[in-house]
Amino acid sequence: MTMRGQWLKQLCGGLTVIVGLATQSLAATPSQTTPTRVGPVLVNVEARAGQDLSGAWHWSVDPYRDGLAGFHGAEAGPGHRRHDDVDVDAVTRANPQALYEYDMRRSPVVHLPASWISHDETMRYYDGLVWYQRTFTATKTPGQRAFLRFGAADYVARVYLNGKPVGIHEGGFTPFAFEVTSLLRTGENQVTVGVDSVRSADTVPPTVTDWETYGGLTRPVRLVLTPATYIDDAWVRLGDDGRLRATVRLQGTRPGDTEVRVRIPALSLTLKGRTGADGSWTGDAAEPSALKRWSPEQPALYEVTVEAGEDRLVDRIGFRTLEVKGHDILLNGKPVFLRGISLHEEELGKNPTRAMTPGAARALLGEVKHGLHGNFVRLAHYPHSEVMTRMADELGLLVWSEIPVYWRVNFARGETLETARRMLAENILRDRNRASIAFWSVANETPVSDARNAFLARLAADARALDDTRLVTAALLIDRVQEKGQSVMVVKDPLVSHLDVAAVNTYNGWYSDDALADLPGIGWRNDTGKPLVFSEFGADAQAGFHEPGLKRKFSEEFQAEYHRQTLAMSEKVPSLRGLSPWVLKDFRSPRRQHPVYQQGWNRKGLLSETGQRKQAFDVLAEHYRKLEARQAQPEQARAP
Structure with missing residues (x-):
């Protein structure tokens, strides 16, 4: 197989920019494709340690994208950058000559997740950039990794932690995460997200649709904490060959040669093995005779536990064939x-x-x-x-x-x-x-x-x-x-x-x-x-x-x-x-x-x-x- 598409990760001043890169003609044979890699996946995010950042956020509308660039095209100045880690009121009290044309800490408050069309009656047909910001308290622990994970942000999201850029994501309906281990601090932290709903003829979807745009942070935001090596992806399923199969991928400092266990207690089943050099492992077993297959008439779900090193995830999964x-x-x-x-x-x-x-x-x-x-x-x-x-x-x-x-x-x-x-x-x-x-x-x-x-x-x-x-x-x-x-x-x-x-x-x-x-x-x-x-x-x-x-x-x-x-x-x-x-x-x-x-x-x-x-x-x-x-x-x- 040849790679016909991949992530291009540009590390520019700490900012991870995720963009598509076409490497071959669209006429290439589809069977030659290798799927695009994404990450971090952080599958089953609700089962992970951390904290839900849903709730009260400040918001500020920015129709001319003043928080991104000045009117001559230069980088936005300190009086305009919504993401800066400053208390605007305190700065202007200390320096009466300082000019700020925003103050996120005193901006209106909304409860997220939600689209901005419900923030204010003037936002019903708004299409553009809106800034969101909140603070949260965290404890930084040695050997622990930290991620900001977003359920969705419609359409382009620019994410900052404590005034520093951490990543950009395009697409209004799928999850994404950025590692923020180096930027997280013990005590108060400030997360800022600029969400831009504007689409074009080149976006997915394009500008012409038959549904409401619903710009904003429409799904939960979560701070996820993991061990140094963590379970990034775990997929447990029943194959059409009658085998119950599990695939686990680890990420981190030592993903290879790590023991993995997948347990389904109700079926008295344990699959185990060790990851390869790339951090992945797949194991399988015959379908247990006691397994009740999932169907609309009988939606049977089983508790499944995945363990690897210091990490552990629990999910409820059903098994069926199609x-x-x-x-x-x-x-x-x-x-x-x-x-x-x-x-x-x-x-x-x-x-x-x-x-x-x-x-x-x-x-x-x-x-x-x-x-x-x-x-x-x-x-x-x-x-x-x-x-x-x-x-x-x-x-x-x-x-x-x-x-x-x-x-x-x-x-x-x-x-x-x-x-x-x-x-x-x-x-x-x-x-x-x-x-x-x-x-x-x-x-x-x-x-x-x-x-x-x-x-x-x-x-x-x-x-x-x-x-x-x-x-x-x-x-x-x-x-x-x-x-x-x-x-x-x-x-x-x-x-x-x-x-x-x-x-x-x-x-x-x-x-x-x-x-x-x-x-x-x-x-x-x-x-x-x-x-x-x-x-x-x-x-x-x-x-x-x-x-x-x-x-x-x-x-x-x-x-x-x-x-x-x-x-x-x-x-x-x-x-x-x-x-x-x-x-x-x-x-x-x-x-x-x-x-x-x-x-x-x-x-x-x-x-x-x-x-x-x-x-x-x-x-x-x-x-x-x-x-x-x-x-x-x-x-x-x-x-x-």
Whole structure:
């Protein structure tokens, strides 16, 4: 294998800058790829020693990026640098001539994680740079390492500790960490983060989307403390060969030749061995006869302990197998039909701020599991919080996890590819231990071109190299042709050859002039030989707007009938193995500005933004109830 992409780490005055580096043509064969390395991974971060830095932070808006550079382009002066380790009020009292045009310690306070759109009513459509700062107390211990780990910061984050720069990260939805051992001090410490939400044609995603930006520190920040040599990554899974396998990677002063133990007490199983020179070790054993495989019907989770040297991590992990056979998706060797729905990371309520707590996650996913009789959720269009994937583990919901390669990405730009590869790697390395994850999706609704095909094929190859226990997919556009006077939807995207499952977004009757009654008569042709999933279909409705006779668009009646007829159409597609309608709840989208029905919200939700069920919710729930009952029947008794 040859390396076709890697991190470039530039150490400039102590600042770690993580950027993508394209080393070969995008036309290179995807099978030659080596996945992008990321780090530190700090898998299962909540189980690690340290302290949660969620809570009260000061914030300061900086629309002209004054804290980064002066108006002539020079470095920002001391009166403008928000990250400096100074008490501005004390400095100006001691020197009345000193001029400061900021004071972070006396700036307004907000509680994080949260997006800045909820900080102040003036921030609703703000797009730019915001500074955050807080202090915390720590004790520096010899032989201990310290990291600042961020669940996510949307979109570019510049991190400083005690006035010194420690790193820059690009990407709004994946975790990242920087080592701060040398900068941490015993006593009070000051952490400052500049978060810039501005995107461009070269970012992932680009500027044009159909969801709210939600700039800011939207997931927890944590100070992580580890031994000198620590467990950076630990992946425990069940392979399709029937072997229970563990891979552990250590980082630190002596990662090689260290004993590793992986214990699952409930199964009386211990795997152990010693790391190689690179700090990694893999061991396996036959699947224990007592193991209960994870499934939506029985989401069994086991306590797993990983020990190496002075480090120890405990997690709750489920074990199952996934594969494709012909048009079937097999979970634990048995065909499964995906009864799902799509979902944005946005809590229920009139003023969501993307603060995904366990309670908020349970409220959303509980509607899927118990309200809709679902077994599947598409977490679109970017990696959702780890809170969501862990809740899916617990409730028993299969998950489609996706990176934001969305619409008009600059597929010809090597640096953009490297950004996407890093996002994919950060996402997969965070969630490989979540049994609920069934699909890694590499894109949504991307128009076909040679550059796009090579770009996405590279991502698909990366996903397989990083995780051979999941299925790879993408939400594709669909072609429509006329055959013998009939409209036929044809699955023919060339990317399908690189995927395990073909998935398409189809909106006949909403973004087309088709009469709803005609939808069941539309033909479908899937000659790919692979399972097909309807990854999106939907229609807007404003909760409470009724027109029973007219069934005009945006009425609950139209949305309900749209779903009835689309579901009837789906029943006639022989290779269909899953449904993921768009979308569970109404979500913020600045592009949706009808003054009566939308007002900045995409209204395709089966729930309103506050959780009110629309008529279409019951339509889908009844359809899924029937599918669930059909699936529970003996195979010979099921309808064809």
